[in-house]
Structures are given as C-alpha cells and as structure tokens.
Amino acid sequence: MENSLKQPALLAVVLIALIALPIVADAAGYASLTSLATRVLIYGIAAASLNLVLGYGGMVSFGHAAFFGIGGYVVGILYQHYSLDEPLLGFISGSNQLLVTLPAAIIVSGIMAAAIGALSLRTGGVQFIMITLAFAQMLFFLFVSLKTYGGDDGLIIRRTNELAGLNMRDKQVFYYVCLTIAVLFFMVLWRIVNSRFGNVLVGLRQSEKRMAAIGLPAYRYKLMAFVISGMGCGLAGALMANFLRFTSPDMMHWTKSGELMIMVILGGVGTLFGPLVGAAVFTVLESVLASWTENWQLALGFILLFVVLYTQGGVQAAFARLFGKHA
C-alpha cells in the first residue's frame, strides 16, 4: 500500500495528468472524456471508502451503496425543499449550496452508518455480509415507497448545487471541483490509514483475538471505521447526484454495492489508490463493453470471474507482477 506512496514522482505525474485531462480531451475532440473522468473520480472516492472497511478492516460490507444513495438523496431532498421553499420537517430549510449539502450528506450518511454498523457489527463473517446487504435493501424499499421524493422514479435536481460563483453547469468546472475534493479526500484517507487507528484496523483484520488481548476494544474501532467509510460513500453519492442532477433508489440498489466491491477488487484490496484504479478500469470497461454489445454484463461477469479466480490482488498487482516488481 505504501509502495505507491513511496513513489511521489508517480503520484505527481498522475495528478498532473488528471489536471491536464480536460484540456487535452477538449483539444483532441473527446470532450466526453471529461465526464467519464468525473465519474471515475466519484466512484474512486466511494470505492476507496469501502476499501477502508473491506480491505483494511476485513469487514465485507455488501451494503455500501446505501450510503452512496443516502448522500445522493440528501442533495436531492435539500434541493427539492429549496426549490419549493418549504422547510423540511418544518424547521430545516432546503439548500442548493454545495458547501451546505456536501457536509450534510456526509453527516447524515455517517449517522446512518453508525446505526447500521452498530447492529451489523454484532455479527461477523457470512452473517455480516448478509446483514449489510439486507439493511441496504431495506433503505432501497423505503425510498421506493417515498412518493414525496419521487419514489421509484427518483428525484430530478434541476440545477447543480452552487459553489462560490463558479459555473457548475460547465463540465470542466465540475470536474475540477471533484478533483479538488478527491485530492483532499485521499489526503485525509492517507492520514487515517497510516495513523495508529489504521494500524489497529489492519491488526483487527489479521487477528481480532490478538488485538483484544492487547486490550483494544475491537467493536469500537470497527464501528469507527464503518462510520468513516459510510461518510466517504455519502460524499461520493452527493457528488454523483450533483453530476447527474438526478438521484433515485437505483443508487442504493444491491448491484451498486456489488459494483463498488468489484472496483475494490479490480484495483487491489487494501491499497490506498487501488480502488481509484479499479474505478477507472470498471467505468472504462463498462462504457467500452456497453458500446460494443448490449450483452455487456455477460462479458463483465466472465471478466470478474477470471479476476477473482486467477489473479490475486487485482490489476495493480497484475501489473506489478508483469513488470517484475514486488506487489
């Protein structure tokens, strides 16, 4: 995991490439590339958040799309109350300011993650997987039934949230906003992963008994990680709702949880930037396959099967092995 961080040069190159991407894309006549890159960044944030519990903490959560969807709905619901000019629950006024909606999305998804995590973490292993999945489905059905907020059809956000006079409708501007947030997010995540907390988390994955023997409260650490991870997914969901100007129960459908897990495993479990690589691979793969055949899910299924069964450590590890480096 620190492998890629020990190469600040590589990181700097990637960052410069990401900054230059919209300009190059425009010049080359592939303006749609910017939108694709925006989606990669957003999914990268979500997948990296999931990876905190999945890869570092060893908790296989199959319900993280719930937090992704909650983030989206916070933006959508706040916007609806803003545009109708009627306060939510009678006292919370709506908002279309990104600096309000993003923190709100993070806080609400954090609270939900605390509730779901507190229950789910009472179990482990197979049960944990099924329970996180079940809770996500429960929220899915809740939002399907909320006709006030669009129900099945979802919620249209007529205008992207505003941020300090920037023209957020512009694809490039929104890309740079996402890039800035992603950079900040990965800096925070890097601090978390390399802190004492991060080490305890890895220790818990390796042996919960050992950590308990040292006297560390395993449950509390895992719950904390789960909450942080849920907040990250909420942030990503809020950005996605702004990007699509739309939010719907599909954002928290269980297949979305599966997709986030695929991104993590494609990029490499338990690495800091792996999920971002995985998000890029998955998003590009999806759009290439979808343009190629309508049965792209078949191809995706086989690729996934192959990656899981025959490569250990995802694309990053495969490349590292290919170039003779130690992963």
Add this chain to the structure above:
Amino acid sequence: MTLFLEQLLNGVQFGIMLFLLAAGLTLIFGIMGVINLAHGSIYMIGAYAGTWVAARTGSFWLGIPAALAAAAFAGLAIEFLVVRRLYGRDHLDQVLATFGLILIFNQAVTMIFGRQPLFVAIPSLLDGSVELLPGLVYPVYRLAIIAVGLLVAVGLYLLINRTRIGMLVRAGSTNREMVRALGVDIRLLYTLVFGLGALLAGLAGFMAGPILAVQVGMGEQILITTFVVVVIGGVGSIRGAFFASLILGVVDTGLRAYLPGLLRHVMVGPDADALGAGISSMGIYLLMAIVLLIRPKGLFIRNS
C-alpha cells in the same frame, strides 16, 4: 376471520418457498463456509427450464423433472467449475465470484428466452379451490405447495438425523477440519450438499412458476429475503431455517395485507398504499434487526 386464515395460509405458503431455498443455502454456508449468491440463479434456472418444458409439451408434470435436472446440472457445474476453487478463500472472493455468476446467468437467460416473462398454467388436477372451513375457500395449488414443502422438510429431517450422510453433514457443520481428519471424502460430501441445495432451489423455482412471473431477476429478489431467513434462523441450522421461513412468510404477508389498510385511516389512499408497501417490504429487515439485538447468532443457535 376467514380473510385472516387465508392470509395466514398465504404466509405459510410463502414461508415454505423460502424454506426450500434457505435449507440449501444454510447448509452450504454451514458446511462449506461458502456464501453462494448464485443460489438465486439456480432457482431461476429451475423455473425457466421447467416452465419452458411444461409450455412446450403442454404437460405440467414433465416440467418437474426438467426443472430438477436443469437445477441439479447447473448446481453441479457451478460447484465443479467455480465454487470448488473458493473453499477456504476469503468471503470477499466468494461474493464477487458468485456475483459474476449472477451477471452471467441473468444475461444468458435474457439472451435465450428474451425479456418477456414466461407463464405456465396450473395443471387441471391442482386447479380450482377447496373449501377448507365453512367460508374459507383456498386454491388447491397453494395447498399442494405447502404439502410438498412439508414433505421436503420431513425428508430433510430424516436425512440429516437418521442417515450416515446426515451424520457427516452435521459433523461437517460443527467441525469441518475434524471430519476431514477422520478420513471422510469431504469433497464428495460438499458436492452432494451443493447438489441437494440446487435441487431444492430448482423445485422451488418451478413451483413458483404458476404463481409468480418467471422472469430474469426473480432469483435475486427472493435470495435476499432468504438471506434474512438464514440470519434469523442461524447459519447452518435447517431447523432454524424452517421456523424462520414460516415466521418471515407470515409476517411479510400479514404486513402486506393489513398495513396499507391501517395506514389509510390516517392518510390518503394512494400515499397510504405506497407507504404501506414500502414499510411492509422493510418489515422483515426490521424483524431481523430486532432478532440480532437479542441473539446475534440467530434464534436457533445455542449460545456457547
């Protein structure tokens, strides 16, 4: 009162369907330690194969062997080609590999049968209704499902508690390593259990055909409910799966039947119906949350 009894029977019937799936799933978890998302796909394959054959030949009864054979074949193929490589791997690998299988099966079925749902008629022998109690008329077909399910439950009970294979299954779910150390061909046992689970899933899929639409995605819908059953009943416990299935079936059906009506007393019709449907879909998950608070390992697992 008759309406209540009818809903109760509907709940039991739904519970029985859940049990047929949950029994296989809980055994596969309990004995092999494998989480198999593709179990719902086997249910779908059974439904499609049986319904297709029944529609082609015009005989409902020929659909049964077709469904069972297709499900068993699919199950054994999955076990042999994919799941066999996943024993002892991370749960994450198991989830993702079987998720890949779902994508493959769903897309393959769409390519073969198209997006239109298939339908099969109830055979004349099971068509119609009987009057169980004065005023309580109930479809024979649903009663037949309940009967088949109960027969399977009894059969499984005898198999698990009275035969040598059952003994090995019980031993395997308590301590896998020890069974292997004693020289039992655990690989064969795994294949048998997986095949048995697939058979039951296929049976459930075919029986669901005349009641529900046979369509892509039917497997995942019921799979997630089955997970809730397994968690509530306790992983690895057939007895737990049986009672949890019945409880969930009755609770789910009851909420769906009565909640919108209750809500209509306090809000407008369409809104009440939508919210009622939503909350009844959430009901079983809330039940699961409550059970977990009290007994994290499930209702039917003794706390050691």
